[in-house]
Amino acid sequence: MSGDTSIRTYVLRTGRMTEAQKRALEELGPRYFVPFKPDARLDYQALFGDPRPVVAEIGFGMGQATWRIALENPEAGYLGIEVHTPGIGKLLMDMVEHDVRNLRIIHHDAVEVFERMLPPASLSGLHIFYPDPWPKKKHHKRRLIREGLVELLVSRLAPGAYLYFVTDIEEYGQWSLELLARTAGLRNRHEAFAPHQDWRPETKFEARALGDGRAVWELMFEKT
Numbered sequence: 001m002s003g004d005t006s007i008r009t010y011v012l013r014t015g016r017m018t019e020a021q022k023r024a025l026e027e028l029g030p031r032y033f034v035p036f037k038p039d040a041r042l043d044y045q046a047l048f049g050d051p052r053p054v055v056a057e058i059g060f061g062m063g064q065a066t067w068r069i070a071l072e073n074p075e076a077g078y079l080g081i082e083v084h085t086p087g088i089g090k091l092l093m094d095m096v097e098h099d100v101r102n103l104r105i106i107h108h109d110a111v112e113v114f115e116r117m118l119p120p121a122s123l124s125g126l127h128i129f130y131p132d133p134w135p136k137k138k139h140h141k142r143r144l145i146r147e148g149l150v151e152l153l154v155s156r157l158a159p160g161a162y163l164y165f166v167t168d169i170e171e172y173g174q175w176s177l178e179l180l181a182r183t184a185g186l187r188n189r190h191e192a193f194a195p196h197q198d199w200r201p202e203t204k205f206e207a208r209a210l211g212d213g214r215a216v217w218e219l220m221f222e223k224t
């Protein structure tokens with residue numbers, strides 16, 4: 001396992017952009033994007049206009065769960081972090097269609113965003129849904145939940161904040177359960193895996209996993 005945070009947890013996919021997604025990026029991006037700034041800590045209050053709790057999501061993909069959760073929780077602020085451009089375009093379109101106002105997007109590597117932009121002990125929650133599982137042993141060092149990186153993620157959670165992780169890969173679920181359980185400053189809210197959280201809408205990767213008959217493994221930890 002590797003604590004080197006410069007190892008990328010993703011490979012940029014070249015997914016085709018629809019014309020509508022391209023237009024959304026150009027026209028709506030400036031309204032909802034938070035630019036990556038390596039030397040400025042993000043001021044959530046300035047971003048959302050009040051001192052509300054803020055929840056981050058790493059790797060929202062096409063963003064189906066992201067805008068729905070934000071819409072259903074107007075009292076919170078949400079930060080979606082993703083590198084996949086077509087997904088960002090799609091999420092922007094859904095945000096406008098459903099008038100979602102409490103969600104901002106950072107189009108950048110979440111590891112660097114956590115390292116350089118998010119203030120320590122500042123988030124009320126962190127969502128990681130179906131992260132790339134990197135199943136080969138030689139690629140385990142690219143996992144988002146890995147030793148050396150998980151400490152960085154946890155350091156940005158405020159006391160009492162939750163870390164909600166979902167995967168369809170049993171081995172990655174087990175790996176993450178063991179790693180999170182031995183990470184200082186975290187406690188499991190359940191004995192082992194968490195029950196399905198009814199408030200979480202289905203994501204694209206979840207629909208695929210369920211369609212292929214795979215089970216879902218959920219973890220709900222809390223910052224102490």
Ligand SMILES: C[S@@+](CC[C@H](N)C(=O)[O-])C[C@H]1O[C@@H](n2cnc3c(N)ncnc32)[C@H](O)[C@@H]1O
Pocket residue numbers: 009010058059060061062063081082083084087108109110111129130131132144203204205206
């Ligand atoms: C397997 S997909 C899952 C997408 C979505 N959560 C879902 O359930 O449908 C993982 C996503 O995480 C994104 N990702 C991985 N590492 C990332 C990072 N360091 N920063 C931002 N996004 C990342 C990838 O671009 C990809 O879209």
